[in-house]
Amino acid sequence: MGASGLEIxxxxxxxxxIFLLMVQLVPILVWVERRGSAFIQNRxxxxxxxxxxLTQLLADAVKFLFKxxxxxxKSIAFLYYAAPVVAIIPGALAFGAIPLSAPFTxxxxxxxxxxxxxxxxxxxxxxxxxxxxxxGAYALLFxxxxxxxxxxxxxxxxxxAQMISYELALGxxxxxxxxxxxxxxxxxxxxxxxxxLRFMLMGKPIVVDFLPNWGIFxxxxxxxxxxxxxxxxxxxxxxxxxEAEAELVAGYHTEYGGLKMLMFYIGExxxxxxxxxxxxxxxxxxxxxxxxxxxxxxxxxxxxxxxxVMHLVFMGKVLLxxxxxxxxxxxxxxxxxxQLMDLxxxxxxxxxxxxxxxxxxxxxxxxxxxxxx
Amino acid sequence: MTEVFIFYIFAALxxxxxxxxxxxxxxIMCALHLVAAMIGIAGLFFNLNAPFIAAxxxxxxxxxxxxxxxxxxxxxxxxxxxxGIFSYGALSxxxxxxxxxxxxxxxxxxxxxxxxxxxxxxxxxxxPQFEVRNLAKVMFTDYVFAFEVLGLLLLxxxxxxxALSRIRGGTHAQ
Numbered sequence: 001m002g003a004s005g006l007e008i009x010x011x012x013x014x015x016x017x018i019f020l021l022m023v024q025l026v027p028i029l030v031w032v033e034r035r036g037s038a039f040i041q042n043r044x045x046x047x048x049x050x051x052x053x054l055t056q057l058l059a060d061a062v063k064f065l066f067k068x069x070x071x072x073x074k075s076i077a078f079l080y081y082a083a084p085v086v087a088i089i090p091g092a093l094a095f096g097a098i099p100l101s102a103p104f105t106x107x108x109x110x111x112x113x114x115x116x117x118x119x120x121x122x123x124x125x126x127x128x129x130x131x132x133x134x135x136g137a138y139a140l141l142f143x144x145x146x147x148x149x150x151x152x153x154x155x156x157x158x159x160x161a162q163m164i165s166y167e168l169a170l171g172x173x174x175x176x177x178x179x180x181x182x183x184x185x186x187x188x189x190x191x192x193x194x195x196x197l198r199f200m201l202m203g204k205p206i207v208v209d210f211l212p213n214w215g216i217f218x219x220x221x222x223x224x225x226x227x228x229x230x231x232x233x234x235x236x237x238x239x240x241x242x243e244a245e246a247e248l249v250a251g252y253h254t255e256y257g258g259l260k261m262l263m264f265y266i267g268e269x270x271x272x273x274x275x276x277x278x279x280x281x282x283x284x285x286x287x288x289x290x291x292x293x294x295x296x297x298x299x300x301x302x303x304x305x306x307x308x309v310m311h312l313v314f315m316g317k318v319l320l321x322x323x324x325x326x327x328x329x330x331x332x333x334x335x336x337x338x339q340l341m342d343l344x345x346x347x348x349x350x351x352x353x354x355x356x357x358x359x360x361x362x363x364x365x366x367x368x369x370x371x372x373x
Numbered sequence: 374m375t376e377v378f379i380f381y382i383f384a385a386l387x388x389x390x391x392x393x394x395x396x397x398x399x400x401i402m403c404a405l406h407l408v409a410a411m412i413g414i415a416g417l418f419f420n421l422n423a424p425f426i427a428a429x430x431x432x433x434x435x436x437x438x439x440x441x442x443x444x445x446x447x448x449x450x451x452x453x454x455x456x457g458i459f460s461y462g463a464l465s466x467x468x469x470x471x472x473x474x475x476x477x478x479x480x481x482x483x484x485x486x487x488x489x490x491x492x493x494x495x496x497x498x499x500x501p502q503f504e505v506r507n508l509a510k511v512m513f514t515d516y517v518f519a520f521e522v523l524g525l526l527l528l529x530x531x532x533x534x535x536a537l538s539r540i541r542g543g544t545h546a547q
Contacts, residue, residue, distance in 0.1 A: 008375070079405075124505060127428040134436030138408065141443050145401055153447065160444040167437055184425075184505055 015119040019092045027057040037330040067258030079146025084263035087139035091270025094133040101311035104303040125186045137163040140252045147255040155251030159242035165344035166232035172352035173225035176359035190286035212290035216283040230275035237329040276321035287314035387413030411435040
């Protein structure tokens with residue numbers, strides 16, 4: 001792709017930084033999950049080690065690292081050890097392609113160089129992220145088949161059937177948003193969502209000053225479908241059938257312990273972060289502040305500091321969605337498997353198709369592309 | 374220079390994974406090798422400045438089709454399938470070699486034809502940056518008939534599958 005050595009080096013450094021960001025968020029999320037679940041279920045949760053139980057995570061990390069390493073004798077060694085690694089990589093790669101903040105410019109050797117706040121920039125970002133994150137299913141399949149355990153295998157079978165079913169609804173639910181913004185690029189999509197809500201209706205421009213120009217106002221149905229499908233894709237409750245502990249012990253990761261188990265956790269939270277970041281970028285304006293973005297830029301002045309502030313805005317939005325993921329997990333009961341399949345194929349897929357056709361018809365009839373008009 | 378380096382990495386991955394598909398005795402491992410081959414091909418597409426095709430290759434083949442393959446292979450009773458009529462015997466081997474030979478010949482002749490007409494297939498540095506817009510324009514104007522026919526063909530497959538499974542009594546057959 002015609003990249004110079006320096007460019008490759010910068011991208012690699014950024015990739016490592018974003019991977020570390022992802023990994024470092026996991027302990028905090030685990031803490032939030034434990035304390036949050038305790039709060040929801042009227043318990044205390046871990047509160048003994050350190051203030052608010054925060055250093056419980058350190059104790060856990062030590063435990064994970066020093067647990068005895070073992071492998072079930074009937075497992076397939078390559079698949080068994082590859083599965084936890086495969087669980088992490090797709091999430092990290094997909095997260096690297098999402099812009100986490102505004103691009104900033106720095107002076108390097110007398111030249112102004114623009115840096116993107118993401119590990120690599122792709123014009124077809126959305127297709128790439130969806131494609132890469134769909135590879136996460138292989139972690140579950142590797143683990144299920146490689147463990148040589150029937151519960152694991154059942155978990156892997158459920159995982160693969162579930163992934164295929166919900167990938168259709170997931171893909172179709174964002175076709176509406178693609179039609180409205182007419183781009184595959186995250187940057188263009190975020191640019192289109194800046195400013196107040198405005199669109200063309202019957203040839204007349206309509207501006208709503210008190211609402212931001214966010215995708216959710218154009219695609220409410222698409223948002224609901226995408227949100228529900230991401231729960232299934234990340235294997236979170238109420239769609240965590242692959243690890244249903246009441247039926248399958250622990251599903252695909254029955255035979256894993258210690259650090260390998262932790263890597264599955266990181267993978268799951270990584271996929272949650274990718275899903276939240278996608279939700280924010282598609283429907284909630286990405287890293288952009290709904291109002292006063294320009295004012296902040298002028299008040300700060302420095303391009304790099306502005307990027308950092310916008311990154312905090314983005315992470316705030318992402319953390320909000322991560323909290324909703326946790327909230328839902330401890331609120332809703334798990335689906336039965338036939339209910340899961342019915343919901344995917346008979347409810348979400350037809351609605352997603354309807355959303356696609358209706359959006360296409362409206363875009364063509366009223367010529368009302370949001371944001372771009 | 375980087376392109377050549379990346380090409381050899383992905384080419385090696387694709388070739389070794391392809392050999393694994395053919396030579397590994399376990400069908401699950403064959404399917405997993407095929408996934409690796411798909412990812413290798415996607416990497417080659419990326420290297421040829423065709424990121425859209427690369428991403429679609431990963432999303433459709435590695436992400437959806439191969440997951441379905443693995444699902445089906447895991448459900449099958451593989452020992453039973455191995456006793457099927459086309460799994461052993463001189464006739465079966467003859468047919469396998471015949472069709473593999475025909476297919477390789479077809480592939481080789483088309484590649485040789487391309488090279489003889491257009492020269493070696495190297496990425497064109499002067500070509501404009503790839504855009505999905507241009508791809509869509511070509512696909513939905515010049516080739517819209519072929520595109521629709523392909524869609525119809527794909528529609529026939531699920532209808533046929535449902536019809537066949539219903540003849541045998543559906544999911545509740547004994």
